[in-house]
Amino acid sequence: MTTATNQPKSNSGAGSELSTERLLHMYKQMVSIRLFEEQVNDLYTRALMPGLAHLYIGEEAVAVGICEALNRDDYITSTHRGHGHCLAKGAAPDRMFAELLGKEAGYCRGKGGSMHIADPKSGNLGANAIVGGSVGIAAGAAFSAKHLGTKQVAVCFFGEGALGQGLLYEVMNLARLWDLPVIYVCENNMYNEYTHFSETTAGEILARPAAFGIPAESVDGQDVRAIYATAKRIVDQVRSGKGPAFLLCNTYRYKGHHVGDVNREYYRAKTEEQRWMAERDPIKIFTDWITGQKLADQAKLDEIQSRAKVEIDAAAEFAIKADYPGLDEVEEDIYA
């Protein structure tokens, strides 16, 4: 049985080659994602958000570490738990909130909601509410990039639950046969909804891509520096034409499967959650390193955080005040 705990130690050298500015930008991105998600939860509890949302809190290092290694025109596909990917790839929080509230100013004019945010400008092919539903789309974008010679790469984010979907294996086979520049990023947060992944996942996760000839490795999903360093190396390699790659990021979601999943004890212990938050928090780990390396002091980081908070709050405010789409919008965009 694969376990999330026996992960390799952090790539300790990572980060040293990055400018302080870049590192602080990564910090800001992680903090923004967390603040964004806290705001989402708040909008939900205040009954301002229709439906549900799946929060990325606890997993911020993955999206940020990966997306920082990408160019703006590189592609990503995302999941039901997609706000982090979206922000990390460069989407604006105001239009995201607007989408979450079903407003016309949203990325999808209010028609997609939390699970379908898409943004061509930042290369975001879209979140997807079908588990594993985007693995083909990501490979297809990589197919285009290769066919057109654009040197773009495509990153397909998915939760470990998607390992249950046959489509993933069909497409990994294709990606390897055709040497497509696609990177499969598996976010193993240890739960498929309310079921532990060990009850749904036979064998070793990394052996699966490897069986299709796809180079696969894992990384500590709470260490943004390690993720960035690994991603950078993989992205370079994939961009250079070596074909697909697979990266397993071992991580944890702090909150419920979705905002309404509050009583979780029947499927996981509170102590488990507390342990991750206390010992493995990606923002804290990064903070400690930054301050330890004296790249910035706590005051500087607090300031970044405050600025992010102002921005996120303003973005939410924008969305709350924004208009709903007119009723005629319902029949628009069915066909292009």
Place this chain on the structure above:
Amino acid sequence: MTTATNQPKSNSGAGSELSTERLLHMYKQMVSIRLFEEQVNDLYTRALMPGLAHLYIGEEAVAVGICEALNRDDYITSTHRGHGHCLAKGAAPDRMFAELLGKEAGYCRGKGGSMHIADPKSGNLGANAIVGGSVGIAAGAAFSAKHLGTKQVAVCFFGEGALGQGLLYEVMNLARLWDLPVIYVCENNMYNEYTHFSETTAGEILARPAAFGIPAESVDGQDVRAIYATAKRIVDQVRSGKGPAFLLCNTYRYKGHHVGDVNREYYRAKTEEQRWMAERDPIKIFTDWITGQKLADQAKLDEIQSRAKVEIDAAAEFAIKADYPGLDEVEEDIYA
């Protein structure tokens, strides 16, 4: 890239523990399958058979080696190239021919045809015209056997083309998680219709089941003794509750993808076919061993063959003379 050529040497000890009677029975089964298929081709060219059929000639050792290691009430699922599995598991040639000709005396009352022969009495859950379509059914039969404690096992035969279907991976995962008594038998005859399997199959075939924690091995698909010995060991192990297994049988189809596939040079060389027929014929390999071991002389084998021919010819004759189902049959069996 996986190649069919680097297969392990034959399990040389195999066969020694079997009675001569049993060995000659296996010989008879292989010969019967070949004669059956030759007759099918004949029925096709004589325009007596509606539609097409996919001949098993060249692959006889696989079905016979595996099915001889099974009990009558063990289950099999089969494929579009299913006549061999069916016969080896104990179906009667006359009712099979009748089915192929669309007659009421056929196993499916003429409603299934070549690609759907099924026979509860011999544990045959049915051939399947959807590539990979039966991998779940076989696991389901194993699920029942386990649930009901019957000690049956289920064998799922499929061509290497089915490795392209995601369902296989979904189900192998389930079979391992639930320790189902199912054996996946992959018949690698090197072609998915008109495309060489190396163009459709990334990585190593055996690594795929292994990635799901399923023990996997390969065997020379032209050596019935090796197949039988390996199957016997695997079946015992699976029957004892150890969960699923995977056996890769490297083999070759002598004829076209189906009876109508006559001009094959655009996708494979005649010399390749000739080499397999001359050097790797499963009946010849077994004949040489039997006579070499002096278990029977050529005359004895010829006699077996003649008897088989009489039986097959009579079976075909039966089918030709049999009646078509009445028109009212068309609306029967839609619902049970």
Place this chain on the structure above:
Amino acid sequence: MPEVAVRELTLGEAVREALAEEMRRDPRVCLIGEDVAEAGTPFKVLSGLVEEFGKSRVIDTPISEAGFTGVAVGAAMTGLRPVVDIMFGDFVTLTMDQMVNQAAKVHYMSGGAWKVPMVMRATLGASRRSAAQHSQSLHAWFSHIPGLKVVLPSTPYDAKGLMKTAIRDENPVIFFEDKMMFKFKGPVPTEEYTIPFGVADIKREGDDITIVATSSMVQVALGAANMLEEIGISAEVVDPRTTWPLDEKTLIESAKKTSRAIVVDEGYERYGVTAEIASVIATGAFYDLDAPVKRIGAMHVPVPFSPHLEDATIPSEQQVFEAARAMCKRT
């Protein structure tokens, strides 16, 4: 409806009770699906079943809809009676090969040799603000396929009786529950009962117009019927309960009696359930109809997220009321 309605259950409870009773009665019945055990599904419909029947009969799966459906087909062929759970009806897309090319055809293709007594539970219905991939009502697809039976309960009473019938049926049955109705209450007797397939239920008698409605649309139709009553129009509400087998006779007779018919269903209107039923009525009651049969299905758009857009795509009481009023020429 039962003589004495002693007890109210929600639709979710009624389904659970049917499953529990059948599992007690028949050890071959088992449940297979995602988060069906301790979680009891996200809708909590199955809560408590794993405690009573154990993990060997209430089986959590990986997120492998095609895979576990295939396993259920094989298990059904070989002595079990599995009930598979598809969390959102939109995910049936992943199971179409197993349901349509395998389950539906095994019995016929084998000339009756094998059968597939399985049930697929799936949800349907929009208005949950879940957007286009979690809001579809795809029951028309299955109704189109010979070899399958399709059930659409509209009340707790029907849900229980139809589920028991579904489990006892020797064929693959798709049982669609509207996820917005799990909390909907209605009387359910404590005594055992089953409801046969192919028997429509007249949910309300009336003389002026027939409203054929399925699943949650029955409540919409009943609401519209109340509104119509206030303006002096007497509407009959007929619930086919199963789209296949379809009780054509009852539908046609009602339309003949009232001489007008509306068909309301939450699937996409085009090439959907309303088309079949409207066509059956238009043919069967041809010489008695005073107006064309009116179809009201979901708008031909992927279901949008934004609440008032989403609501606009689903048939509403007001819409049914207005259509009926126009057909009966009252203003």
Place this chain on the structure above:
Amino acid sequence: MPEVAVRELTLGEAVREALAEEMRRDPRVCLIGEDVAEAGTPFKVLSGLVEEFGKSRVIDTPISEAGFTGVAVGAAMTGLRPVVDIMFGDFVTLTMDQMVNQAAKVHYMSGGAWKVPMVMRATLGASRRSAAQHSQSLHAWFSHIPGLKVVLPSTPYDAKGLMKTAIRDENPVIFFEDKMMFKFKGPVPTEEYTIPFGVADIKREGDDITIVATSSMVQVALGAANMLEEIGISAEVVDPRTTWPLDEKTLIESAKKTSRAIVVDEGYERYGVTAEIASVIATGAFYDLDAPVKRIGAMHVPVPFSPHLEDATIPSEQQVFEAARAMCKRT
């Protein structure tokens, strides 16, 4: 139809010519599927294309219908115009999630931000003695789904013009070819032309009865029309050519003119294409119809193997002829 019919092509050749022309015109067009390259598909429809366009544009795949359809969706979103090939229409079951939950909805869900200009070619039609898993006509499923367009050519001329339109369309289009018609010949001009979607074609004018027919059923309808002519009944044969968009106007006008209509389609009759079209006509021509609209689809059974059983399940000229004669009250 073209003014001067100089040249005859088979339907297969017409499709190939359309693909070749579009591939020459637009380097973004590529073909993806099983055995599409050297083999040119088992039906040989694509023969020669790999020689002209090379392996990078005519791409053989593993047997992974869902996988390569998904790749096509992503490729279409990012600058290519893929045409995917589904060998037998029965295998669309494996692609439903990618086609219906992804391709059909991307444009809408993204508020118009992304689009999916792809074509899926699939076959339909029975009578090939291939049994239940290789004989289905599942176009009703796709016609039911907003966001998709569905094309059913009935002649080489239509096949070519509609395929060119399909490739140039900005949306996912499913293009169904009857596999029994690949050898069917008809005039195809050498000059370039396209045929717009949503425009029905009157294949034969007539006054007494309208026969709406799709795909190969158009030939069945024309055959029946010839038989009807001999007994003095003048039948109009209307081919919608696309089931979505659907040219309701032309269908209704024809039925109004003739006052009788039959709808013939090779999909299963129940909840199929005949239901939608019959219902559209029954509503649109309500006050002009002299008889109920008659539907003739495939029998509600999995397609059997045995030849005369199989033939009995498919609409025939004789059946259409007899239905029309009965409706027109001639004996």
